[in-house]
Amino acid sequence: MSEVVESFASGFLRTTIVRHGQGEYLWTRGPGPDRRDAMRMPAPALLAAVRALPPGPVRLALPERGDGDGVTYRTDQTGSLAGVFLRGGAGGVRIADTLAQTGAALARLHATPAPAGLAGPDGPRRLLWWLLEGEGPGAAPRLHRHAEQILGPGRIAAVKAWCAPQEPPGPRALLHGAPSLGTLLPLTRERDGALLTGEDLSAGPPESDVGWLIGELVEFRELAGRSGRATPDYDALIGHVLDGYGAPLDPAAVGRAATVRFLSHVHDFAAYMKWHDLLLEYLEIVAGVIDAAGEGRLIR
Numbered sequence: 008m009s010e011v012v013e014s015f016a017s018g019f020l021r022t023t024i025v026r027h028g029q030g031e032y033l034w035t036r037g038p039g040p041d042r043r044d045a046m047r048m049p050a051p052a053l054l055a056a057v058r059a060l061p062p063g064p065v066r067l068a069l070p071e072r073g074d075g076d077g078v079t080y081r082t083d084q085t086g087s088l089a090g091v092f093l094r095g096g097a098g099g100v101r102i103a104d105t106l107a108q109t110g111a112a113l114a115r116l117h118a119t120p121a122p123a124g125l126a127g128p129d130g131p132r133r134l135l136w137w138l139l140e141g142e143g144p145g146a147a148p149r150l151h152r153h154a155e156q157i158l159g160p161g162r163i164a165a166v167k168a169w170c171a172p173q174e175p176p177g178p179r180a181l182l183h184g185a186p187s188l189g190t191l192l193p194l195t196r197e198r199d200g201a202l203l204t205g206e207d208l209s210a211g212p213p214e215s216d217v218g219w220l221i222g223e224l225v226e227f228r229e230l231a232g233r234s235g236r237a238t239p240d241y242d243a244l245i246g247h248v249l250d251g252y253g254a255p256l257d258p259a260a261v262g263r264a265a266t267v268r269f270l271s272h273v274h275d276f277a278a279y280m281k282w283h284d285l286l287l288e289y290l291e292i293v294a295g296v297i298d299a300a301g302e303g304r305l306i307r
Contacts, residue, residue, distance in 0.1 A: 009033070012085050018042070018144055018279035021077075024085050032085050034203065036190075037077025041144040041279055044129075048073035049205045052122060056181060057204060060115045065108040065191075065200040067116060067183075073206075080203050082192055089188035092227055092239075098195075102239065103247045105193040105200050106224075109186070110251030112202060113216050117180040117254075121210030127172045128184045128209045130219065131264075134271045135170035137278075138163060146282035150274060150290075157290040162297045166270060169263040169300075173212050184209040186220040214256055218264020221245050225265045225305065226272060229292050242307050249306075262305035266296050 009025040012032060016022070018041030027033045038046050048054075048070060057067050070078035091100050137143050141151040154163065184207025194200040228241035249256065273289045299305040 017275070019275060020279075027081070030083055032082050033079050034082055035077050035079040036203070036206065038075075039279060045075040046073065046077050046206050047075060048078060049208050053125075053181070053208050054205070056119050057116065057208075060119070063108055063112050063115065064194055065105060065112045065202055067112055067204040068192075068201040070203075070205045078206050080201075080205075082201055082203075083198055084192040084195075084201070086192070087189050088191045088193045089223070091193060092188065099197070101194040101196070103244065105191065106244055106247040107251030108194065108200060109191060109202055109220070110217070110248040111253065113183060113186060113213070113220075114252045114254050116183060116204075117213040117216065119181040120178040121181045125179075125181075125208070125210040127211045128182060128215055128219070129207060130185055130271050131170040131172075131215075131267050134267060134274060135167060137274055138167050138170070143274075143278050145278045145280070147274060147278035149282060150277040150286060153287055154290055157287065158294050158297065162294060165297060165301055166267065169267050173215065173260075179210040180213050182209045182211050182213070182216045183207060184216070186216055188220070188223045212260065213252075213254070214260035215264050217248065217252060217256060218261040219268045221248055221261060221306065222265035222268025223272070224248070225296065226269045229269075229296060245306060258306050259300075259303040262300040262303065265305060266293075266300040269293055269296055 009027060011023060011025050013024045016039055018039045020039050021037050023035045025033050054069055057069055068080050068082060070080050072079050088105055091097055137147055137151065142148055183204055186202060190203040192201040224241050224245050231238040270293050273286060273293060277286055296305060
């Protein structure tokens with residue numbers, strides 16, 4: 008019987024990490040009870056396109072198997088970069104290198120044109136539905152009422168526009184769809200890194216992916232100091248992602264995507280975890296982030 012190393016769940020997603028032989032672990036990510044869609048393996052053509060990419064220190068780790076109950080990845084680590092930030096203290100983790108090499112991995116992926124008919128990322132669509140309908144599981148309706156008051160109609164209209172599918176000129180890039188610090192296994196002194204990739208493969212402008220990842224760093228930056236611990240230089244870490252990506256990006260579009268990610272995280276906590284009055288303070292912070300993104304100054 009496999010040994011469960013770690014397990015955590017929300018109404019949207021459940022993750023179980025089990026030991027599988029010497030130095031190997033299986034990460035299984037499946038839908039939580041409040042998730043409306045299944046999680047399945049990517050189409051074979053998409054798997055082949057990702058496998059054909061040049062390798063790098065941070066690999067795009069594809070699932071080995073999957074069905075409606077989830078997808079499973081084989082890795083050599085049990086922790087993500089998000090865990091490093093949340094725990095404090097990097098240990099042997101090479102944070103800056105991990106982010107730079109993740110930017111480079113996304114650039115390699117984005118060099119692949121998306122096949123016709125592939126949908127855009129799910130995260131912005133889910134947030135747009137909530138902004139339009141004000142409904143959802145858990146405390147999503149309660150959060151929406153407060154968002155209307157704290158953000159106001161102008162900011163909400165702006166975020167709705169940023170959530171709408173973006174059609175870049177020319178071919179759409181193949182996107183990761185939801186690159187996250189929680190699915191990014193870091194570079195260490197002994198190991199290469201990996202970004203779990205496959206369940207959210209989609210199509211759109213590269214800024215969508217890069218902004219989604221940077222949005223989590225923006226969130227950490229805006230909330231820095233609450234723990235009383237010394238915090239990293241998040242602006243420098245954002246710069247590492249962009250420098251590693253290398254190719255030209257629209258910084259204003261990256262900032263808009265980062266803002267959508269930040270607000271979606273606030274929504275997901277209310278909808279899939281629980282209500283906490285701290286969410287009201289987060290909405291106040293998001294208001295400033297929306298203003299900065301609208302003026303093109305969120306990414307410093």
